[in-house]
Amino acid sequence: MSETESNPPAEEEPNRERTFGDYGGQYVPEALMPALQELEDAYQRYVLDNEDGFMDEFRERMRDFGGRPTPLQRADRLSERYDREIYLKREDLVHGGAHKLNNALGQVLLAKYMGKERIIAETGAGQHGTATAMAAAHLDMPCEIYMGRTDVNRQRPNVYRMRMNGAEVNPVDAGSGTLKEAINETMRDWATTVERTHYVIGSIVGPHPFPRLVRDFQSVISAEARDQIQEQAGRLPDSVVACAGGGSNTMGAFHEFVPDSSVDLYAVEAGGSSLEIDQDEGLAPNSATLSTGTDGVLHGAMTKLLQTTDGQIVESHSVSAGLDYAGVGPELSHLVDTGRVTPASVDDDAALNAFHRLSNLEGIIPALESSHALGFLEEAHEELGDLVVVNVSGRGDKDLETVLEETEKRDLDAAPDVEVFDR
Amino acid sequence: MSETESNPPAEEEPNRERTFGDYGGQYVPEALMPALQELEDAYQRYVLDNEDGFMDEFRERMRDFGGRPTPLQRADRLSERYDREIYLKREDLVHGGAHKLNNALGQVLLAKYMGKERIIAETGAGQHGTATAMAAAHLDMPCEIYMGRTDVNRQRPNVYRMRMNGAEVNPVDAGSGTLKEAINETMRDWATTVERTHYVIGSIVGPHPFPRLVRDFQSVISAEARDQIQEQAGRLPDSVVACAGGGSNTMGAFHEFVPDSSVDLYAVEAGGSSLEIDQDEGLAPNSATLSTGTDGVLHGAMTKLLQTTDGQIVESHSVSAGLDYAGVGPELSHLVDTGRVTPASVDDDAALNAFHRLSNLEGIIPALESSHALGFLEEAHEELGDLVVVNVSGRGDKDLETVLEETEKRDLDAAPDVEVFDR
Amino acid sequence: MSGEQTATIDSDIEAAIRENHPALITYITAGDPSLEDTKEYVEALDRGGSDLIELGLPFSEPIAEGPTIQAAINRALDAGTTPARFFDLVDELETDAPLLVMTYYNMILQYGSEPDVRPFVERAADAGLSGIIVPDLPAEEADPLRDACDDHGLDLVFIVAPTTAGERLDRIMSQVSGFAYVQARLGTTGARADVSNATHDSLTRLSAYDVPKAVGFGVSEGDHAAEIIEAGADGVIVGSALVDLIAEHGTGDAPAAAALESKARELKRGARCGGEQRNGHEQGREEAPEPEQP
Amino acid sequence: MSGEQTATIDSDIEAAIRENHPALITYITAGDPSLEDTKEYVEALDRGGSDLIELGLPFSEPIAEGPTIQAAINRALDAGTTPARFFDLVDELETDAPLLVMTYYNMILQYGSEPDVRPFVERAADAGLSGIIVPDLPAEEADPLRDACDDHGLDLVFIVAPTTAGERLDRIMSQVSGFAYVQARLGTTGARADVSNATHDSLTRLSAYDVPKAVGFGVSEGDHAAEIIEAGADGVIVGSALVDLIAEHGTGDAPAAAALESKARELKRGARCGGEQRNGHEQGREEAPEPEQP
Numbered sequence A, B: 001m002s003e004t005e006s007n008p009p010a011e012e013e014p015n016r017e018r019t020f021g022d023y024g025g026q027y028v029p030e031a032l033m034p035a036l037q038e039l040e041d042a043y044q045r046y047v048l049d050n051e052d053g054f055m056d057e058f059r060e061r062m063r064d065f066g067g068r069p070t071p072l073q074r075a076d077r078l079s080e081r082y083d084r085e086i087y088l089k090r091e092d093l094v095h096g097g098a099h100k101l102n103n104a105l106g107q108v109l110l111a112k113y114m115g116k117e118r119i120i121a122e123t124g125a126g127q128h129g130t131a132t133a134m135a136a137a138h139l140d141m142p143c144e145i146y147m148g149r150t151d152v153n154r155q156r157p158n159v160y161r162m163r164m165n166g167a168e169v170n171p172v173d174a175g176s177g178t179l180k181e182a183i184n185e186t187m188r189d190w191a192t193t194v195e196r197t198h199y200v201i202g203s204i205v206g207p208h209p210f211p212r213l214v215r216d217f218q219s220v221i222s223a224e225a226r227d228q229i230q231e232q233a234g235r236l237p238d239s240v241v242a243c244a245g246g247g248s249n250t251m252g253a254f255h256e257f258v259p260d261s262s263v264d265l266y267a268v269e270a271g272g273s274s275l276e277i278d279q280d281e282g283l284a285p286n287s288a289t290l291s292t293g294t295d296g297v298l299h300g301a302m303t304k305l306l307q308t309t310d311g312q313i314v315e316s317h318s319v320s321a322g323l324d325y326a327g328v329g330p331e332l333s334h335l336v337d338t339g340r341v342t343p344a345s346v347d348d349d350a351a352l353n354a355f356h357r358l359s360n361l362e363g364i365i366p367a368l369e370s371s372h373a374l375g376f377l378e379e380a381h382e383e384l385g386d387l388v389v390v391n392v393s394g395r396g397d398k399d400l401e402t403v404l405e406e407t408e409k410r411d412l413d414a415a416p417d418v419e420v421f422d423r
Numbered sequence C, D: 001m002s003g004e005q006t007a008t009i010d011s012d013i014e015a016a017i018r019e020n021h022p023a024l025i026t027y028i029t030a031g032d033p034s035l036e037d038t039k040e041y042v043e044a045l046d047r048g049g050s051d052l053i054e055l056g057l058p059f060s061e062p063i064a065e066g067p068t069i070q071a072a073i074n075r076a077l078d079a080g081t082t083p084a085r086f087f088d089l090v091d092e093l094e095t096d097a098p099l100l101v102m103t104y105y106n107m108i109l110q111y112g113s114e115p116d117v118r119p120f121v122e123r124a125a126d127a128g129l130s131g132i133i134v135p136d137l138p139a140e141e142a143d144p145l146r147d148a149c150d151d152h153g154l155d156l157v158f159i160v161a162p163t164t165a166g167e168r169l170d171r172i173m174s175q176v177s178g179f180a181y182v183q184a185r186l187g188t189t190g191a192r193a194d195v196s197n198a199t200h201d202s203l204t205r206l207s208a209y210d211v212p213k214a215v216g217f218g219v220s221e222g223d224h225a226a227e228i229i230e231a232g233a234d235g236v237i238v239g240s241a242l243v244d245l246i247a248e249h250g251t252g253d254a255p256a257a258a259a260l261e262s263k264a265r266e267l268k269r270g271a272r273c274g275g276e277q278r279n280g281h282e283q284g285r286e287e288a289p290e291p292e293q294p
């Protein structure tokens, strides 16, 4: 061990980049370490140095295949409602219906440049899986998606979409059959096939260099939005609001604004039904990791987590499947600790109301994930200044059934009556 | 009558514009004529003359709210398969998932400029209804959508979307409860409320000036594509292929190319299961109006129709709800008669195969409507020249269930095995 | 103007209205519920005092009709009513009241082997029909059909809507053939419980035009007929209220014919009553200050 | 190099391997199906000839395990296995074989009131454990835990994977503490029916490093043990095959302990047999040309 420390020239550089403050790192089985180093190398060459025109090809494909740039839209009726200028970054218009493709296409393309022959990915509700399947079809790469059995059964349309895009879907029977188990299983596949396979992780989580890599692919959101708001509103916004599950749309929406100290950044997590954790059952009725989590290691990185005092990861819960994750990107944990990003949470009811409100007022049906950012706008708009950008990370078509079911159970002011079938 | 003819100075100008050759006109109840004249006037002022900056606002909203321009994407794997350059015009990326918003937003905005207080529209599968509901929410206009009872029951997700966007959905019980009946009923509403209501018709059909108005809003497709193909491929295409139901995406994709005589234009209709009409039952197992129809009057315009020899309109059939209409835009009838547009048809099986093929090869799940254009590419690519533009009029998420059901009934080469639930 | 009026003096229809003033015009859908029934019903309406009878030739897309007539049209189509059978029926009918056919433009266009209005008009003239009403044919599109009708001595009746105004109103009123079909209110056909204000407004607006005016859309009771005639109409047109009776009584049922006959009597009585009231006013007015006679 | 080897000479673990060469290292999950059962099972494995025993402290996200050990971990968690109860068990255990704990990094970090590795290491030392294996802790992240282990005289065993090579392999091999855990093949834990080629390749690759090497991942039979030892390993590590026996026999069942004991014997016998084979070769080789002795 004294050798490691006596070896600074070779070690310090990657070490420094491996973490965000105390967060991040590479807590993975030894078998994966060489692949992570290979990926670090590819990240440096292709992404940071644009070797072989990688980033040019990425941008061109995101334009032609992905539909970028997405608009930054002034929301007339929300602006009126909140008596300030509200702009929506329309990631719901990206091919596939969410920001997820920014990352999936970037990683599949990178895998191709790296000479990998096969793509694997985990998916929860299916958003990252469908984005990866689309990207893999587009780039002609064999693709397998791991998805918990419970999710397979409750997200059939997404399973069909992946199959139609030619991806294999591998149901994971372990545990509760949801995202956490799917990630575990994808890591196991990767640990077995690492030499020819690239694991396309779905958010800014996982071991280094994934959090940086995914963030860089997603930061096109803030790169565009920063230009657009200056062009359209003549100045930088007072605040940027984005929902946070793993945090990829979040850091995507924040990244280019981080140096702009006048811009407040709000990461809105799923408050679920309550912010408490049931220690005995290992359940959190929320996934408000940044607000309530404690430091620990999950899926390869040190970050804030929802865990029991013993260190077992709890089952998180949110009406929005895409936010339902017990971890969060290490970079966000760091930016929250340094005070640059303000964490917030919005509960299920408020998110559902926000879903209905945007649909009804603006003619945009947002993803339930994005509805959390919009719910925060409703609750906290007075603190957000005069010019606010909200990232609409995805569209809500995928959520219709959930919203109908959950709306029926509650008494929501913003919900319409949908019973036209018996009239 | 001698008076009408002796009155050329006042009459000839609008008369000339009322038709496309022998097609078009205004075959509507007298009560609607003043509204059509008012609309003609508004069309001239706002759309053609950009009065009060109408077209500027339209274009800006289509950019910021609608997501325009949509990309023109080189389809790498189709190009390889067909050994020529295939470009896809990506109308599937428009907000709402289809070209329909181009028209709906244009008309709702026009209604606003005209001082109308209420929007009505018909819908079949729900695509035009959802686009209109979105546009009306965005522009804060009360909106009611008529939809056949059968369609209401089989297109529930679209009904929910419209309700969530704040539109009323009025089920129509008459007849077979599908699109034709919905149009009839919307015309009845309009005949009752015409003074304060604008009827947002969903395709380039209906009485003058609708076919021109809708075409002009949709022609943004070809305006963009014509620039894009020249920029990306360096020249005009040899052919443009689009599916045709009423024909709005079709004329949208063709319009700016019509004067380019080197560009062949193909309108691909639904061949259904057969091109024959059952005279006794009044049923057509297709909706190949341009290929097999005869001249007649339906929903306000003289055009090609699927009808019995007596003149009763038949029930058309296609696996694709959006093409399932017994009429077609009068302008297309005219362009087919003059030889400028070549009509073609593709049957249900070929469209389903094309749906799977694009999903699998390109990572784009197309609407079943658009799949007809893609099916034609498979069948006729050798006649289409070296550089082909295909209009992908919409995305296929809405069609998943239908495709699964219909695929199960058939033996399609391009279909994947989707049974992952019992593994 | 007077030349035009002379031209229409050979019109059976105009004659029927002028001679039986105030006139009752009745409508039913041919083939509802069968063409045999229609024959009986037409005879009953004729006996009941109809001065003109409109027969609907069913079209699959009746965009101007309300639910009542839509349903009748569906029954008629289900019963296999075709233009050929329709004309066969008309061939057989012998009524005092002249008959008109009411149908949509496509039905007229498709009769015969090519899209052309003439074969239909010829056959209609042959069958002894006196006129045609086409709910989806505004004056602007009517030239071909008007030519054909003129050639065969048929009236082509135009509808004047509550929204018809200005130059278009003048033009349509100057071309009236048979009578002006005054649409009582915006919307579709269908029996209503009252007479709309639009009816009064329209009749006031139209009073300057010296042509026969019959009011339809929503008239269902003798009282309505009276009110409308009193307000200045020369006739009332009743359809849905009669179709309702047919729907109630069902097929091959003697009571349906009887009910139609007695409904026609009620309506005709109402119309006459309204006519007398109006004459009373007009005499009253003539006795009063001085009328604004042209 | 020799200085380092001296440093690790106090290691119970290294001693256990060197003294009982070729060594059998057995693994079971603590708390599967209950901690009482685990006590019995550990004693049985000890009797059966295990030279080192690894006890798994269950973590909810066992990303390096295959289905067998995953299931065992779930059973252990369902049975309420916590770090506190785990250490209570270890306190009670009296075995000839030194004990190691195998767990994921987060479990180590969370023990105690703050995220810190030291309280866990202290308690482990207290309980008499000799070492720690952490499947998700590569050398690059190991400094804090290595420091704490050094301070408390515990070995921190590293895994060497088939993909570990070059400069990283040198570094890891130069820091071996206890033994090098040689991962027999890519993938996760789990009993396999054969010994992979990767195992042979790895052992060849590692033969240049003079540290104790034990091979795990997939070893399930005496024959495998023999083959692996013959190929140059100093020990074999067997886990899933034992966990399978536990799963088959269920809770509180004497036969489970008996089965574990006899399986351990089979494996130890296999290992010995492999060792004799190897000695045979080596003597053969010594008689042949000349060995490349350092």
Ligand SMILES: Cc1ncc(COP(=O)(O)O)c(C=O)c1O
Pocket: A098, A099, A100, A125, A127, A128, A202, A203, A204, A243, A244, A245, A246, A247, A248, A249, A250, A321, A322, A323, A367, A369, A370, A393, A394, A395
């Ligand atoms: C639309 C949408 N927004 C947000 C998220 C949350 O992911 P992240 O926090 O990585 O952006 C998801 C995940 O599925 C999503 O689909």
Ligand SMILES: Cc1ncc(COP(=O)(O)O)c(C=O)c1O
Pocket: B098, B099, B100, B125, B127, B128, B202, B203, B204, B243, B244, B245, B246, B247, B248, B249, B250, B321, B322, B323, B367, B369, B370, B393, B394, B395
């Ligand atoms: C995606 C899509 N394409 C095409 C059509 C057909 O309409 P049109 O022929 O007017 O473009 C529809 C109609 O719903 C549609 O949804």
